[in-house]
Amino acid sequence: MTKTILRALKGEVLPTPPIWMMRQAGRYLPEYRETRAKAGDFLSLCYNPVLAAEVTLQPIRRYGFDAAILFADILLLPQALGPKLWFETGEGPRMETVTTAAQVANLKPVEAIHDTLSPVYETVRILAQELPKKTTLIGFAGAPWTVATYMIAGKGSKDQAAAHALKAEDRATFQALIDRITEATVEYLSAQIDAGAEVVKLFDSWAGSLKGQDFRDFAEAPVARIIAALKARHPGVPVIAFPREAGQGYIGFAHRTGADCVAIDNSVSPEWAAANVQIDGCVQGNLAPEHMVTGGQALVAATRHVVKAFSRGPHIFNLGHGITPDANPDHVQLMIDTVRGT
Numbered sequence: 318m319t320k321t322i323l324r325a326l327k328g329e330v331l332p333t334p335p336i337w338m339m340r341q342a343g344r345y346l347p348e349y350r351e352t353r354a355k356a357g358d359f360l361s362l363c364y365n366p367v368l369a370a371e372v373t374l375q376p377i378r379r380y381g382f383d384a385a386i387l388f389a390d391i392l393l394l395p396q397a398l399g400p401k402l403w404f405e406t407g408e409g410p411r412m413e414t415v416t417t418a419a420q421v422a423n424l425k426p427v428e429a430i431h432d433t434l435s436p437v438y439e440t441v442r443i444l445a446q447e448l449p450k451k452t453t454l455i456g457f458a459g460a461p462w463t464v465a466t467y468m469i470a471g472k473g474s475k476d477q478a479a480a481h482a483l484k485a486e487d488r489a490t491f492q493a494l495i496d497r498i499t500e501a502t503v504e505y506l507s508a509q510i511d512a513g514a515e516v517v518k519l520f521d522s523w524a525g526s527l528k529g530q531d532f533r534d535f536a537e538a539p540v541a542r543i544i545a546a547l548k549a550r551h552p553g554v555p556v557i558a559f560p561r562e563a564g565q566g567y568i569g570f571a572h573r574t575g576a577d578c579v580a581i582d583n584s585v586s587p588e589w590a591a592a593n594v595q596i597d598g599c600v601q602g603n604l605a606p607e608h609m610v611t612g613g614q615a616l617v618a619a620t621r622h623v624v625k626a627f628s629r630g631p632h633i634f635n636l637g638h639g640i641t642p643d644a645n646p647d648h649v650q651l652m653i654d655t656v657r658g659t
């Protein structure tokens with residue numbers, strides 16, 4: 318019996334959509350907070366295969382999601398290319414910046430990433446052993462544009478101004494950085510697949526700030542390159558792409574990149590996404606994560622709305638973005654029960 322997530326990714330319309338949740342292993346769960354405290358800090362947790370596998374399994378045990386997503390972070394890959402990475406408590410990630418031709422040239426060669434990232438592959442191997450037979454294991458990486466925004470600014474930013482400035486002022490350096498991340502991402506995801514990942518997902522959290530030709534060049538082209546390289550090496554391993562807040566850019570995204578599924582954020586309606594994106598194949602999404610905080614009848618109604626809007630095509634139920642630390646674990650259960658009709 319093929320796993321439900323893999324069936325949906327092949328284009329099958331299932332009577333009940335399979336379900337998982339972005340950031341399903343995270344601070345809203347007391348058992349996550351406990352394991353994270355044991356690990357010391359977030360990065361130590363990411364690089365501890367036994368504990369990273371443990372937090373990946375926690376939401377599977379508690380809720381029986383149809384997929385588990387490897388516990389790691391999109392910033393581990395740039396860290397493996399050389400720049401220092403740390404997390405400021407209460408503020409988020411900080412990185413050593415890469416903004417000059419010399420700094421791009423000084424990044425470690427792509428083959429060197431495995432020295433840093435081998436614990437992540439070990440986490441995948443543990444999970445491939447320990448997950449229930451019906452649960453799909455999803456590996457992931459950041460898409461090159463989003464990873465580049467953190468490398469260039471050295472932190473998260475609302476408008477990605479530093480990356481847009483480098484793109485405008487030193488196109489060759491910007492392109493060289495995108496190319497290096499693209500090549501490293503192929504090796505990183507390929508190693509995750511070799512270790513046992515059955516699906517991989519590319520997170521382009523800041524795709525929405527790329528407009529017009531920039532969207533084609535930096536949200537689509539690098540993702541298309543990664544998918545083509547992965548398909549050549551691992552035919553049959555599906556790829557989910559998440560060009561968050563792409564808006565009109567969602568239309569035809571699967572065709573132009575080769576993605577098997579497009580994940581949709583909650584700034585567009587499920588009806589719009591069904592009519593414009595799901596016509597090309599499987600979609601994932603797109604309940605607003607705020608419902609995991611507020612719960613109640615509004616959650617039930619919004620969940621039914623998403624399920625119904627996507628019911629005529631292949632669909633994987635998910636949130637439109639990650640669940641937040643202030644979410645209530647009981648509301649997650651209510652969402653799952655509503656989707657599954659139990």
Ligand SMILES: Cc1c2[nH]c(c1CCC(=O)O)Cc1[nH]c(c(CCC(=O)O)c1C)Cc1[nH]c(c(CCC(=O)O)c1C)Cc1[nH]c(c(C)c1CCC(=O)O)C2
Pocket residue numbers: 338339340341342343344353359386387388389390391392408409410457473520522639
């Ligand atoms: C932009 C981005 C990052 N990381 C990620 C993205 C893309 C998706 C998105 O847009 O949310 C992706 C990511 N981060 C994490 C995962 C693990 C798998 C999952 O459960 O989805 C995944 C897939 C764990 C994490 N990554 C992070 C946490 C919280 C860390 C903690 O325990 O303190 C988790 C569980 C930290 C992180 N990591 C990052 C930021 C900006 C932060 C700080 C923000 C925050 O505190 O929520 C970078």
